[in-house]
Amino acid sequence: MRRGFTMVEFLLAGVLLAAVLVAMGVAMQQVVKSKNATRDRIDAHLRADSALRMVRRDLASVLRREDLFYTRVLLLNADSTRDGEVVARDEILLFNNRLQATRDITYNGDGLEFETHYRVEEDDLGPMLLARRDPMPDGYPRGGGIVTPVVEGVTEMDIEAWNGISWHEEWDSDEDGLPWAFRVTVTATGAEPGLPTAGHPIATLRTVVPVDRSRMPFEVADARLAEDIMDRFGLEPELYDDVVNAVATSTPPPIPRTPTATPGGGLIDTDGTSAASGGGVPGQTIETPAGTVIIGPDGNATLNQGGSGGSPR
Numbered sequence: 001m002r003r004g005f006t007m008v009e010f011l012l013a014g015v016l017l018a019a020v021l022v023a024m025g026v027a028m029q030q031v032v033k034s035k036n037a038t039r040d041r042i043d044a045h046l047r048a049d050s051a052l053r054m055v056r057r058d059l060a061s062v063l064r065r066e067d068l069f070y071t072r073v074l075l076l077n078a079d080s081t082r083d084g085e086v087v088a089r090d091e092i093l094l095f096n097n098r099l100q101a102t103r104d105i106t107y108n109g110d111g112l113e114f115e116t117h118y119r120v121e122e123d124d125l126g127p128m129l130l131a132r133r134d135p136m137p138d139g140y141p142r143g144g145g146i147v148t149p150v151v152e153g154v155t156e157m158d159i160e161a162w163n164g165i166s167w168h169e170e171w172d173s174d175e176d177g178l179p180w181a182f183r184v185t186v187t188a189t190g191a192e193p194g195l196p197t198a199g200h201p202i203a204t205l206r207t208v209v210p211v212d213r214s215r216m217p218f219e220v221a222d223a224r225l226a227e228d229i230m231d232r233f234g235l236e237p238e239l240y241d242d243v244v245n246a247v248a249t250s251t252p253p254p255i256p257r258t259p260t261a262t263p264g265g266g267l268i269d270t271d272g273t274s275a276a277s278g279g280g281v282p283g284q285t286i287e288t289p290a291g292t293v294i295i296g297p298d299g300n301a302t303l304n305q306g307g308s309g310g311s312p313r
Helices: 007-060 218-233 237-248
Strands: 073-076 079-082 085-088 091-097 113-123 126-135 146-152 154-162 181-189 202-210 259-261 267-269 285-288 291-295 301-304
Touching: 007 091, 007 113, 007 126, 007 146, 007 154, 007 181, 007 202, 073 154, 085 154, 113 154, 126 181, 218 237
Parallel strands: none
Antiparallel strands: 073 091, 079 085, 091 113, 113 126, 126 146, 126 154, 154 181, 181 202, 259 267, 285 291, 291 301
């Protein structure tokens, strides 16, 4: 007599089979999820690396000319709000050279020198890095040329310029010459175009690009030195032009001497070389910590730093 399966055994087998299938489904789901996350991380890294290499190549090939009209770096610090967070959206404009033209056609007037402008913007498909190139630098560097989306998924770009002492978020070569180096930080997401970037992996890469220094324009250097002299000595604003001319011609700046009162009522210049007239008695000598003050017949005073027996300076 053959014995068959009971209903309980069938139910138990069905439960075990369902448990195995659920476990396999969960495992496969985790595998697919891990695969997608890995792919997103790789995509984010590749996008950030591609954008970083492109910007680095153009920064390293910036034009360096004695005539600063053909040497241009304009770094603008900007930011934006994205998904409730503040993100860096710096822009940089520069004159650089490239080994190939921007359009793959017969010669059309494009040279090997370009105006290049990078910025990050967003549209319906998400964030992207835009590059604008205009052949042959001209008097209108912030316009013209062709704007092209070069790397998708770039959410942030932060660029700083090094002046040999500190990093600066903004830079203008017309005022400061070329910086010594650039520090570029790019952040990209692995989300597919058109999809929300929240919850997707991101990659942040950074590089430092050294640049051969181009000196500051002489006029700017003279003006800054004049401003420093004005601030240091507390000079009146009307003396600014005289100070600038003195700096430009390498002559002593017109710094007025500040007189100080002596015990006898006379006035002595702070540098101790001469004295202004004031209330002293002709022929009188006054001992001071700085030396002996001798008041002459005309009321002017002279300081002998060597004491009462010293010689006037």
